Amino acid sequence: MTRMILLWGMPGDTPMARVHVALCGRAAPVVFVDQRNVLETEVELRVGHAIGGVLRTPGLVVPLDEVTAAYVRPYSSAQAPAVERAGEFSPAWQHAVDVDDALISWADLTPACVVNRPAAMASNNSKPYQAIFIAEAGFEVPPTLVTTDPGTVREFWAEHAALIYKSVSGVRSIVARLEERHQARLDRVRWCPTQFQQYIPGTDYRVHVVGDEVFACEVRSRADDYRYATRQGLDVEISPYQLPPDVEDRCRALTKALGMHVTGIDFRRDPEGRWYCFEVNPSPAFSYYQNATGQPIDEAIADLLIKHTRME
Amino acid sequence: MSLPVGTWTITTDTLGAGTLTVSSVDATGNVAGSTTVPSSGAVTGFFDAAAQTVALSNVTDPTKEFVVFSANLFQATSGSPKTTTHTESVLAGTYESYPPGTPVTTGRWVASLNQKVKEKDKEEKEKEVAKEHKDAKDLKDRKEGAKEAAIKERLPETLPPAGPAAPADPASLQQLDLRVAALEQRLATGQPFIGTDERPDVGGQAVQGGGEA
Numbered sequence: 250m251t252r253m254i255l256l257w258g259m260p261g262d263t264p265m266a267r268v269h270v271a272l273c274g275r276a277a278p279v280v281f282v283d284q285r286n287v288l289e290t291e292v293e294l295r296v297g298h299a300i301g302g303v304l305r306t307p308g309l310v311v312p313l314d315e316v317t318a319a320y321v322r323p324y325s326s327a328q329a330p331a332v333e334r335a336g337e338f339s340p341a342w343q344h345a346v347d348v349d350d351a352l353i354s355w356a357d358l359t360p361a362c363v364v365n366r367p368a369a370m371a372s373n374n375s376k377p378y379q380a381i382f383i384a385e386a387g388f389e390v391p392p393t394l395v396t397t398d399p400g401t402v403r404e405f406w407a408e409h410a411a412l413i414y415k416s417v418s419g420v421r422s423i424v425a426r427l428e429e430r431h432q433a434r435l436d437r438v439r440w441c442p443t444q445f446q447q448y449i450p451g452t453d454y455r456v457h458v459v460g461d462e463v464f465a466c467e468v469r470s471r472a473d474d475y476r477y478a479t480r481q482g483l484d485v486e487i488s489p490y491q492l493p494p495d496v497e498d499r500c501r502a503l504t505k506a507l508g509m510h511v512t513g514i515d516f517r518r519d520p521e522g523r524w525y526c527f528e529v530n531p532s533p534a535f536s537y538y539q540n541a542t543g544q545p546i547d548e549a550i551a552d553l554l555i556k557h558t559r560m561e
Numbered sequence: 562m563s564l565p566v567g568t569w570t571i572t573t574d575t576l577g578a579g580t581l582t583v584s585s586v587d588a589t590g591n592v593a594g595s596t597t598v599p600s601s602g603a604v605t606g607f608f609d610a611a612a613q614t615v616a617l618s619n620v621t622d623p624t625k626e627f628v629v630f631s632a633n634l635f636q637a638t639s640g641s642p643k644t645t646t647h648t649e650s651v652l653a654g655t656y657e658s659y660p661p662g663t664p665v666t667t668g669r670w671v672a673s674l675n676q677k678v679k680e681k682d683k684e685e686k687e688k689e690v691a692k693e694h695k696d697a698k699d700l701k702d703r704k705e706g707a708k709e710a711a712i713k714e715r716l717p718e719t720l721p722p723a724g725p726a727a728p729a730d731p732a733s734l735q736q737l738d739l740r741v742a743a744l745e746q747r748l749a750t751g752q753p754f755i756g757t758d759e760r761p762d763v764g765g766q767a768v769q770g771g772g773e774a
Contacts, residue, residue: 414755421761422759477761
């Protein structure tokens with residue numbers, strides 16, 4: 250049986266492009282399913298004792314039972330330009346949604362090594378749920394409040410002096426400090442559960458786990474959320490960092506506990522040396538850190554996919 | 562006991578006082594009328610005869626301010642049943658006001674209506690009500706019969722016969738509709754604490770054809 254590695258996503262997505270290039274550089278048997286071609290893509294799934302089927306996309310016919318490893322970073326195909334032009338609930342939109350649904354189902358059920366399975370990634374959709382795994386891995390979790398009650402926020406604020414607020418779900422928000430100017434709009438928490446956490450001073454670290462490999466970097470910035478430091482007119486310095494072995498081990502264990510092969514874990518180490526873990530990203534945009542540190546994360550992901558292809 | 566038609570005197574916590582005119586209540590509980598609170602305009606709603614509750618709203622355009630009134634009906638009758646009776650009706654409950662872009666305000670309201678009913682009028686009215694109920698019941702029976710026949714046609718014969726379906730209560734369904742519309746309106750006007758400017762586009766460039774995600 251032919252063995253192949255399937256990539257599913259957008260070609261303009263830099264992490265996807267990096268992994269694609271790394272696999273091609275190793276002459277790996279790789280097929281790239283471009284989400285922009287969703288309207289010309291068809292998926293047939295067979296579900297029985299085993300899951301199989303065929304994926305057809307321009308220039309490619311992929312027997313799904315021949316896929317032994319997959320790297321999936323799908324966006325909503327409904328956002329593809331051709332689908333957006335057709336409009337929501339149009340036949341094109343429905344086709345795009347159906348293709349996404351079928352491939353996500355396949356990615357959850359296939360015995361292939363999937364980086365990462367959608368069901369495992371779903372833990373990131375609830376930060377409080379994910380925090381349970383983080384605490385079980387032995388990392389610190391800041392005191393956290395998720396609420397729709399402004400009064401409770403004020404009590405929590407009085408108790409902890411300095412707070413940050415951020416999204417409860419996997420929908421990204423810029424992490425920001427809660428300040429006096431926010432008092433005027435605090436009543437708005439009634440409309441949507443909002444997460445507040447004690448502000449933890451210290452230095453940020455980003456750790457990428459790829460199988461058993463661990464790539465850590467130190468992030469120095471005065472910004473509340475270094476990803477958006479330029480909005481505050483601040484700089485970011487990212488450099489490779491060697492984690493203590495026990496922290497590395499716990500990062501591997503946390504990744505496995507969440508059922509994933511690749512993660513991007515956000516930490517802050519406080520002045521007392523405690524490791525606070527804020528989040529485990531199930532589909533990390535590692536290229537941002539790789540550009541700054543030169544760490545070969547794309548190569549490690551490619552090796553992981555190839556290794557599973559050979560093992561099958 | 563149905564919701565009495567007539568012009569009620571209405572008092573509210575924060576929306577002022579005025580009148581509530583109940584023009585009609587049909588056999589299925591649909592209410593039509595008008596009110597001067599918080600401003601003059603039509604109201605529509607539903608009266609649940611079993612629960613003796615009413616829900617009314619002046620909503621015509623969900624993008625503009627509207628109010629949903631809910632209340633229980635209480636009635637007391639005095640006088641000789643063979644001559645003339647006075648019926649004091651009171652609606653007491655709460656309201657929710659939905660101003661676009663600002664938080665919902667809630668409050669209490671009460672409305673009262675005093676009616677003199679002559680014995681003859683009463684008899685005629687009771688006959689009318691009985692006829693309305695009979696017509697509504699006949700219609701409902703016919704509809705249920707047709708629905709049951711249609712379902713039976715679709716069921717394989719091996720299945721045991723279905724029991725009587727629970728009758729849909731149009732007033733309750735419409736009340737639910739009103740509540741859902743009100744909730745949707747609240748959500749549409751609500752502003753989350755984390756604003757859109759704090760929700761960056763993730764991967765937009767990748768989707769549109771290039772760039773760092």
